[in-house]
Amino acid sequence: MKKVTINDIAKKLGVTPSTISRALADNKRVSLKTREMVKKVAKEMGYQPNLMAASLRKGRSDLVGMIVPRINRHFFSNVISGVEEILNPAGYSLLIMQSHEKLRSEVKAVNSLMQNRVAGIITSISSETDDFGHFQYVVDSKVPLVQFDRVSKELTGAKVVNDNYTGAYLATKKLLESGYRRVAHFGGSRLLKAYCERRRGYEDAVKDYFGKVDEGLIMEDVITREAGYLKVKEVAKEGIDAVFCAGDYSAFGVYEGLKELGISISKEFGVAGFGNEPFAEMIYPTLSSVEQQGSEMGRMVARQMIDAINGSGHNIEIVVPVKYIDRDSSGKVL
Template sequence: MKDHTEVTIYHIAEKLGLATSTISRALKDHHSIGKKTIEKVKQTAKEMGYRPNNLAASLRSKKTKTIGVLLPTITQPFLSSLISGIEIACQKAGYNVVIMQSHDSYEQEVNLTQSLYNNRVSGIICSLAMETQDTSHFQLFIESNTPLVFVDRVPKHFSTFRVVIDNYAAGYKATKHLISQGCTRIAHLTAGSEFSIYFERKKGYLDALKEANLAIDENLIIKLKAVTYEEAENATNKLLDMKNPPDGIFAPGDILGVSAIQCAKKRGIKVPEELAVIGFNNDPISNIIDPNLSTITHPAEKMGQASAEIILKHLKHPKKGEDAKEITFLNTEVLVRESSMRNKTE
């Protein structure tokens, strides 16, 4: 019968006639141990079925080699690309990633934050839930000097690292594009609170209209309860029912733009001739819909990598106070496709 006793460094030391401290250093490739000894120790450890006790090591250091990732959901293409970027950077550095979903619930976010803290994660990356306005539950990480990075949906007033795009500039660019295509009544779908990325995109939209001397009609701005296909469909129907309907829609999410296109087509409205539409994120669906959806690029994978790299760098060289408030901006571009291309010369 096979012996199921857990192999430890003591067993390896006994077999090789070496000190346990030598075995421990050899397994960690320590510079004080010769190359031949390291190879011999590792080969013996493998043959004996040795597994490093990461749990014991983490209890000694009071930290795990795990980065906690707290997101609204993992179903959106943007957020799954963000996760991919985080995992690429963490795996290279030998860190594990644990992913949790708040489902846009403030209460869930508070509970999950506590859970990540209790599990002694080495760092946390978070994109806020739609409901969240009070971010005091994240103070746990600041007080324990655990690196915290907010990404994409970030709080306005919280002293920590942030990785974002310039949402104001992106909203401005999207609206300017529709104006360049001859649109004069541009509707905008928005969401969230005044602290959200959608609020910044709306500010960019409003300033682009003002700059072009186009009237701001509050009836053309519809606040969605959630960033969903159904909500955008209801909003688009409401807009197209108006006596003087819009000739352009800026939707701050591709699923919203796709919904607007399909809603217009069902009603026999030609896109882009009668209604030009631009989305946001450059999700795969934007290329599949007919007509293809114009959109704003959103470098999700790069944002994920940047977030993880900030944490990994901080773990090596901790920063405090003002130095731990860095904001990393990534660029966006307008991707012009059929859904908004009325002016064929652009």
């Protein structure tokens, strides 16, 4: 079963390949009659265009590359899903690679994508990345680069980020309004802007309530379940009665620590997380958290990419709203 090409169709119809090509592309330069005939015959013959040939000739492909730290992370897989949702109907296919948070892998991925002559690259930068040469190369090559979540200001092109600030602000505010008085913050790495923003949201909420922030209540790099567990056991006895965690996993660690200490979550100690992992509403008590709307973010990212490919790209930072989800862990009413 040999692959049928436009030349085969041309031969069968007694016209030239160029006419076939134009007919299939609905070019008005070929008569409507011919166009219909060509399409009919093409379908009959089971013609499948060879996108590689087309891309080679056109100088760009219909592939969009995407590099994320890990595919199997709730947030990232949601973004991917959203991107795909928009990109596919627009005629693009997604080439996905993961960096595993390693700069080396990221560089390799970029090269691989560039060799495939992708129409653009979407990425959320690895946490290890401190040199942006590989991405700068993308930009210099005039290949659209759209960043999301973990973005670098050093690189031009569209950026799409969550409204980490507001999410953190709202989560913290609710803890304060529920009556907790010494609300701590378990943050992430200061190197990642997302965490800085969450911290800022926390600080401003506290400031707006008390007029000042107690720096002693802020702990950095407490982002894993284990870290949350250890840290809360360390500080819970020091008069702290609530914590806003920069991630749901550390919040769950806090749950474990508190249970071990015999401290009642919600009644005696408020907790809020960030990310709204699926388990947030399944644990007891249910965990207040901030939903990141990954799919929505992915859709925005995809739209930016399409614009950029079409030459109407903007060098802007888009902030996607987040949703604070109030559950039992942050209300004293339990």
